[in-house]
Amino acid sequence: MQQYEWDFGAVLAYWPMLLQGLWGTVAISVLAIILGILGGGLVATLRMSRHTPLRVIGTIYVEFYRNTPGIVHFFWVYYALPVVANVNLGPLEAAIIALATQSSAFYAEVLRGGIQSIGKGQWEGATALGMSHTEALRRIIVPQAARRMVAPFVERSFEIIKTSSLASTLAYGELLYQGMQVASITYRPLETYTLLALIYFLLLYLLSSLAKLAEDRLQEV
Amino acid sequence: MNDTPTPDTGAPILRSVGLRKSFGSLDVLKGIDLDVKRGDRIAIIGGSGSGKSTLLRCLNFMERPTGGQVILDGERIGDARVAKDGSETITYRERDLMAVRKRVGMVFQQFNLFPHMSTVENVMEGLVTVLRRPKAEARERAAQELARVGLGDKLDVYPGRLSGGQQQRVAIARALAMDPEVLLFDEPTSSLDPELVGEVLRTILSLAEDGRTMLLVTHELGFAYRFATHVIYLSDGVVHETGTAEEVFRNPQRDKTRAFIARSSEFSL
Amino acid sequence: MGYQFDFSMVIKILPVLWRGVIVTVELTIACLAVGLILGFFVALLRVSPAAPLRFVGRAFVEIFRNIPALIQLIWFFYAFPIVIGAQLSPFVAAVLGISLNTAAFSAEIYRSGIQSIERGQWEGAMAIGMSRAATFRRVVLPQVFRRMLPAFTNRAVEVAKVTSLASVLSVHELMYQGRVLSSTFYRPLEILTTVGLVYLVMIYPMTWASAAMERRMRRRA
Numbered sequence A: 001m002q003q004y005e006w007d008f009g010a011v012l013a014y015w016p017m018l019l020q021g022l023w024g025t026v027a028i029s030v031l032a033i034i035l036g037i038l039g040g041g042l043v044a045t046l047r048m049s050r051h052t053p054l055r056v057i058g059t060i061y062v063e064f065y066r067n068t069p070g071i072v073h074f075f076w077v078y079y080a081l082p083v084v085a086n087v088n089l090g091p092l093e094a095a096i097i098a099l100a101t102q103s104s105a106f107y108a109e110v111l112r113g114g115i116q117s118i119g120k121g122q123w124e125g126a127t128a129l130g131m132s133h134t135e136a137l138r139r140i141i142v143p144q145a146a147r148r149m150v151a152p153f154v155e156r157s158f159e160i161i162k163t164s165s166l167a168s169t170l171a172y173g174e175l176l177y178q179g180m181q182v183a184s185i186t187y188r189p190l191e192t193y194t195l196l197a198l199i200y201f202l203l204l205y206l207l208s209s210l211a212k213l214a215e216d217r218l219q220e221v
Numbered sequence B: 001m002n003d004t005p006t007p008d009t010g011a012p013i014l015r016s017v018g019l020r021k022s023f024g025s026l027d028v029l030k031g032i033d034l035d036v037k038r039g040d041r042i043a044i045i046g047g048s049g050s051g052k053s054t055l056l057r058c059l060n061f062m063e064r065p066t067g068g069q070v071i072l073d074g075e076r077i078g079d080a081r082v083a084k085d086g087s088e089t090i091t092y093r094e095r096d097l098m099a100v101r102k103r104v105g106m107v108f109q110q111f112n113l114f115p116h117m118s119t120v121e122n123v124m125e126g127l128v129t130v131l132r133r134p135k136a137e138a139r140e141r142a143a144q145e146l147a148r149v150g151l152g153d154k155l156d157v158y159p160g161r162l163s164g165g166q167q168q169r170v171a172i173a174r175a176l177a178m179d180p181e182v183l184l185f186d187e188p189t190s191s192l193d194p195e196l197v198g199e200v201l202r203t204i205l206s207l208a209e210d211g212r213t214m215l216l217v218t219h220e221l222g223f224a225y226r227f228a229t230h231v232i233y234l235s236d237g238v239v240h241e242t243g244t245a246e247e248v249f250r251n252p253q254r255d256k257t258r259a260f261i262a263r264s265s266e267f268s269l
Numbered sequence C: 001m002g003y004q005f006d007f008s009m010v011i012k013i014l015p016v017l018w019r020g021v022i023v024t025v026e027l028t029i030a031c032l033a034v035g036l037i038l039g040f041f042v043a044l045l046r047v048s049p050a051a052p053l054r055f056v057g058r059a060f061v062e063i064f065r066n067i068p069a070l071i072q073l074i075w076f077f078y079a080f081p082i083v084i085g086a087q088l089s090p091f092v093a094a095v096l097g098i099s100l101n102t103a104a105f106s107a108e109i110y111r112s113g114i115q116s117i118e119r120g121q122w123e124g125a126m127a128i129g130m131s132r133a134a135t136f137r138r139v140v141l142p143q144v145f146r147r148m149l150p151a152f153t154n155r156a157v158e159v160a161k162v163t164s165l166a167s168v169l170s171v172h173e174l175m176y177q178g179r180v181l182s183s184t185f186y187r188p189l190e191i192l193t194t195v196g197l198v199y200l201v202m203i204y205p206m207t208w209a210s211a212a213m214e215r216r217m218r219r220r221a
Ligand SMILES: Nc1ncnc2c1ncn2[C@@H]1O[C@H](COP(=O)(O)OP(=O)(O)O)[C@@H](O)[C@H]1O
Pocket: B023, B026, B028, B046, B047, B048, B049, B050, B051, B052, B053, B054, B055
């Protein structure tokens, strides 16, 4: 076998493109996380509602997203949603809608899991003090649940960052898409994709180390 | 049954000489000398944290001693190596320790039954995987042992469906099936509801009638008095007082022993 | 609005989608089998008493968990062949990428399963003279499989979803067929919605089974 000459220099020469891609990844991830938290709160409220129709809607929403692949959501939003809703969506808008609706479902489960992990005794204790349902939720349940939700919340957010790479299939210029351009310009797919893998690894590893630090802090108080 | 002679005859089956164990800087056992003859029933008593469990666990090498020796049936366990300065270190080979555990059985406070195996499978497990007995023979033997502890009708039940007392009796049957020469009990009734303690103690007493060699850690001093031929009072990692059950319980020689026995309010001889 | 949903289109594309379903199932089974077996050995490294082995296991898990699955697929299809000097079929590249990803996640399932077995189980077995190996095989592992069955089923759900990414490498699985049909017939709404529903029908039973097992275990505990 002939020796392959590695040349990362050729790829690194295009660093502004990659940096732009990294920015794209961060931008859609952050937006999707923010929108996902808001949507997740709404969906969780539906899922835990006392009214059966609302609960059913919440459940269907969550189950649909849990049981279908992310790439289907991206394609559906980009190609099918404009047909139903009669709107025009660019890759950026489509990617954000797909990511945010999907993460709403997952965050909703994090919220619900956390709240339901608090025993009935806590609800009863609060109610016995004369608190209303909302007061009990806000003052007794959520503060305890929050701590347990940190780890799954972080895990879900990492999934969103990784899933944002699917936006490349809609030709949105996030890191993977930019990398594909660099690979085809330089004819250096080995170096390019290895570099991309490394960037993602470092990004997520760094974030997860930070998250672990924050988590430990939180457990101490 | 075993060819167990009557108490206090012949050479000791199990001995420890200057047995030491420390966890890091914590010295738990500070040189324990122990002689167990065939048919002896030794009750080990002492305050919580005094090293009773550690002593038992060193005798069947669930914990590796950090000093001293264990001698099983005249044979010293482990390979001694003498350093240039004359000090001796003992290394243990896992294979040798497994051989010891085959001969020295143990019953735990928490039973430690295997939840994914039925009662009879729990008792068969050692016979099949350790002693390599054929399955049919092992099953028959296991059924016998279970019948002996009064659970002949629970062969195919899973441990999760049994009461604590029944689980502990299965654990005793599991140990007995291996035909151990010495049987160790570490507080076998401490995690049981009070109404279930009796059935387990009766089972243990029935083994005494068979002449089994046993060491028992317990807080039930009344039972210890009825059960034991010898008593060891452990305190601060040393044998503070030892003698026959009669001597230690009726006429303790040292203040600390006397105080300990007096403190155990449930004790009535 | 006034868009007419064309049901006849749904009927028309079902035979083609069915061919995709078969490939999706093949991919899922292959990746799951390889991933679960490989993951087992990675888990053994993770719990090994030897620090260097533990490090190797940890590195494997961190690398394949923190890099987006799509990057792994693309890397194995476009970059890996350069390293080994031989072309890989899209199917093989997809199996490689997804299996390693699955192995990393399953290794963590095995590991937490092994570590969740109480010390008393080891001691109970050792006290009747069983070797470490025999204890692991006969006492610990069967309980790990039982306890972790819901987690492994969840992993199977994730694998089934991730196989959709193989469409990017033109593996003729369900999503690929959907993408091709959608651009052939200009009926993205009908076609992509159908694709989503087919995934739902395939995957939902596994999610349901996993939840049912979890409920039963909680009841028993
Ligand atoms: N594995 C271990 N690691 C560290 N310390 C231990 C360990 N096992 C026991 N100890 C310590 O050794 C001392 C004696 O413990 P143990 O033998 O269990 O006492 P007893 O059974 O008499 O209550 C205690 O202080 C205990 O904390």
